Amino acid sequence: MALPSVAAASEHHPFEFETALKDLANSSNVKSVPSKFNFINQPTALTSDSIPIIDFSALTADDPHPRSKAIHDLSKACQEWGFFILVNHGIPEELMKATFTAITEFLSLPAAEKKQYEAKSASDPIKCGNFNVANTSNQIITLWRDYLKLYVHPDFHCPEKPHLLREVVLEYSERTRKLARILLEAVCDALELEQDYVDQVLKLGSSFQMFAANYYPPCPEPDQAIGLPPHTDPGLFTFLIHNGVAGLQIEHNGHWFNADSPQNSILVNAADQLQILSNGRYTSVKHRAVVNSEKERISIVVANGPAGEAVVGPAAPLVQKDGHPLYRSMKYLEYLESQLLKDRVGGKSLLEQQKI
Ligand SMILES: O=C(O)CCC(=O)C(=O)O
Numbered sequence: 354m355a356l357p358s359v360a361a362a363s364e365h366h367p368f369e370f371e372t373a374l375k376d377l378a379n380s381s382n383v384k385s386v387p388s389k390f391n392f393i394n395q396p397t398a399l400t401s402d403s404i405p406i407i408d409f410s411a412l413t414a415d416d417p418h419p420r421s422k423a424i425h426d427l428s429k430a431c432q433e434w435g436f437f438i439l440v441n442h443g444i445p446e447e448l449m450k451a452t453f454t455a456i457t458e459f460l461s462l463p464a465a466e467k468k469q470y471e472a473k474s475a476s477d478p479i480k481c482g483n484f485n486v487a488n489t490s491n492q493i494i495t496l497w498r499d500y501l502k503l504y505v506h507p508d509f510h511c512p513e514k515p516h517l518l519r520e521v522v523l524e525y526s527e528r529t530r531k532l533a534r535i536l537l538e539a540v541c542d543a544l545e546l547e548q549d550y551v552d553q554v555l556k557l558g559s560s561f562q563m564f565a566a567n568y569y570p571p572c573p574e575p576d577q578a579i580g581l582p583p584h585t586d587p588g589l590f591t592f593l594i595h596n597g598v599a600g601l602q603i604e605h606n607g608h609w610f611n612a613d614s615p616q617n618s619i620l621v622n623a624a625d626q627l628q629i630l631s632n633g634r635y636t637s638v639k640h641r642a643v644v645n646s647e648k649e650r651i652s653i654v655v656a657n658g659p660a661g662e663a664v665v666g667p668a669a670p671l672v673q674k675d676g677h678p679l680y681r682s683m684k685y686l687e688y689l690e691s692q693l694l695k696d697r698v699g700g701k702s703l704l705e706q707q708k709i
C-alpha cells in the first residue's frame with residue numbers, strides 16, 4: 354500500500370539530497386559545522402542504567418508465572434519510561450550484523466546511485482538523503498544525518514543495490530513484525546483486553562511498517578548540530594538497534610537521559626498510537642539523537658504501526674472504565690501523513706493535538 358501523494362504544508366523543502374553528509378564529514382577540511390546545520394540543543398543528558406529490561410522469552414513461556422511477571426514489567430515500563438530493553442528476543446545476531454553490513458554498503462554507494470531515491474514527497478516508499486526542519490523562528494535547519502527510509506509492509510520496498518540489502522531488510526522486518534505482535538498481545542493481557550484485541554481492531558495482518566537507517570557521521574562541533582531533534586514516533590512499538598555508539602537520549606521526569614542498550618538487545622519504545630489506544634496509560638516518550646566528534650553512529654529503526662486503514666482511538670473497554678476518551682480517533686494513514694509533513698521542531702506535537 355502506498356501513501357497517497359501529499360503536498361508539503363510549509364514553504365520550505367524538507368527533503369534534500371545535496372551532499373551526502375558521509376562525504377562532507379569525511380572530507381578532512383570540515384573543522385566547524387556549516388551554519389545551515391546550527392541547532393541550539395537543550396542541556397546534555399544524564400546517564401541512566403535504569404531503563405527497564407524485558408525478557409522476551411518469558412513472554413512466550415508456557416509457565417504462567419514468569420509470563421505474568423514479564424507482562425507486568427512490560428506494562429510498568431510502558432507507563433513509567435515509555436522505553437524498555439528487549440533481551441532474549443530470538444532475532445539472530447548474524448541477521449542484525451548482516452543488516453548493518455548491508456546498510457553500510459548502501460551508505461557507501463556513490464552519491465549518484467543514491468540520488469535516485471531522493472524524496473519528492475513524504476509518501477515516496479523509498480527515501481534517501483537529508484532532512485530540513487524549521488524551528489519556531491522559521492529558521493531552516495538541516496539535520497546532521499543521512500537516512501534511508503523504506504515502507505516495508507504491507508508492500509515491501511527496497512533499493513536493488515547492494516544485492517544483500519533486500520534479503521536482510523525483508524527478514525529483519527518480518528521478524529520484528531512478529532515480535533511486535535507478541536508484545537501487543539502482552540499489552541492486551543496487561544490492559545485486560547481480549548488477547549487479539551489490538552490485532553483485530555488495528556488490523557495488524559496488514560500493519561504499516563517502516564524501516565529506517567540513520568547515519569550520523571562524526572561532527573566537529575557536536576553542540577552546534579543535532580542528529581534528530583526531540584520527537585515522538587508514530588505507530589505502536591518502535592524497535593531500535595545501533596552500532597554500539599551512544600547518541601540516543603530520552604526524556605524522563607523532565608530530564609534528558611542517555612539511553613544505552615547492550616549489544617544484541619533491542620531498544621523498544623511505546624509510540625503515539627499505543628498512548629492513544631491505552632487512553633493515556635502508556636506514554637509515547639520524546640527522544641532525540643545527539644552527535645559526537647569521534648565516531649560514526651548508525652541506528653536501524655523499525656516502526657510497527659496499525660494498518661493504514663485502521664481507525665485508531667482509545668480502546669472501547671478502557672473508555673468504558675475511564676468514563677471518557679482522552680484522544681480523538683483518526684485513521685492511521687491520516688495521522689502518518691500529518692506526521693510526515695511535520696517538518697517543524699518546537700510547538701505542539703501531533704499527539705498533543707489529538708488530546709480532547
Ligand atoms: O538514531 C536514534 O537513536 C534515534 C532514531 C529515531 O528516533 C527515529 O528514527 O525515529
Ligand SMILES: [Fe+2]
Pocket residue numbers: 584585586640
Ligand atoms: Fe524516533
